[in-house]
Amino acid sequence: MGLDVSDELLSTFVPIAVYWVYSGVYVLLSSLDNYRLHPRGDEDKKNIVSKYTVVKGVLVQQAMQIAISLILFTVIEGGKAETHPQPPLHVIIMQFMVAMFVLDTWQYFMHRYMHMNKFLYKHIHSNHHRLIVPYAYGALYNHPLEGLLLDTVGGVLSFLISGMTPRTSIFFFSFATIKSINDHCGLWLPGNPLNLLFDNNSAYHDVHHQLYGNKYNFSQPFFVVWDRVLGTYMPYTLEERKEGGLEARPIKD
Incomplete structure (x- = not known):
């Protein structure tokens, strides 16, 4: 007898599996010093949070995402896992684009507000900026409240507004x-x-994670439209460091 797993459960757990597998790939590739945006030792020298704490923080956020996702699907489906027919490919593509726009819009304005509001930055968003030198599995390292507002709520809105099916x-x-x-x-x-x-x-x-770019490049995760439209775009150039590797340096007027 085969194991019948609903699309709702797959939608909840597959992205989490992808997070750790894909992060692991980048951990293996981090030995390629010529392509690093920061020297190897800077992760431990400049970051003010341990990797152990980062992993714990990400797991807490993912646990919250699982709980909210299961609650959402339970409410929508009335407690029953239903089969949703997939729309034509062109509709799915349109739903993807709508979801990307919604997620980008929500995260830009929430992210920017968390920088502009001193209380929110100090007590909430500064957690993420403890990673001055970002690395792959720290992508979702946030204060739990930020993870809820920025990522989880943004994901729920993009799912509902786009009208995509659980499988999509x-x-x-x-x-x-x-x-x-x-x-x-x-x-x-x-x-x-x-x-x-x-x-x-x-x-x-990476520019955004540096002190000089802290008030710029808020857009995430897809496009830079809102930064360009609202004047928070900081252009940069990639230059080789003398000791090897690359560095994103701001372009000054």
Whole structure:
């Protein structure tokens, strides 16, 4: 007898599995010093939170996501796992684009507000910025309240507004997870399609994690539209460091 797992459960747990597997790939690739955006020792030298604490924080956030996801699907389905027919491919593509826009919009304005509000930054968002040198599995390291407001609520809104099915959401949230990890990986790998297709990439977000970029480059996880429209875009150039590797440096007017 085969194991029948609902799309709702897959949508809940597959992105979490993707998070740790894809992060693990970047951990293995972190030995490629020529493609690092920071020297190897800077993770331990500049970051003010231990990797053990980061892992615990991510697991807490993922536990919250699991609980809210299961509650949401229970409310929507009335406690019954139903089969939802998949719409045509062009509709699925449109739903993806709508979900990406909704998630980008929600996260830009929430993220920016958490920087502008001194109380929220000090007590909530500064947790994430303890990682001055980002790395892959720290992508979801946040204060639990920020994880709830920024990621979980943003994900729920993108799912509901786009009208995607639970099966489509498996792929959307897995892709969003991959994109967020890529933006925090601390590497600029040649030929990486995510860096080539999206202006919002590992170098772009690395600028935001530095002191000089703290009030810029708020957009995440997909596009940079809101930064450009609202004047918070900080251009940068990738330059080679003398000791090897790359560095994203701001372009000054």
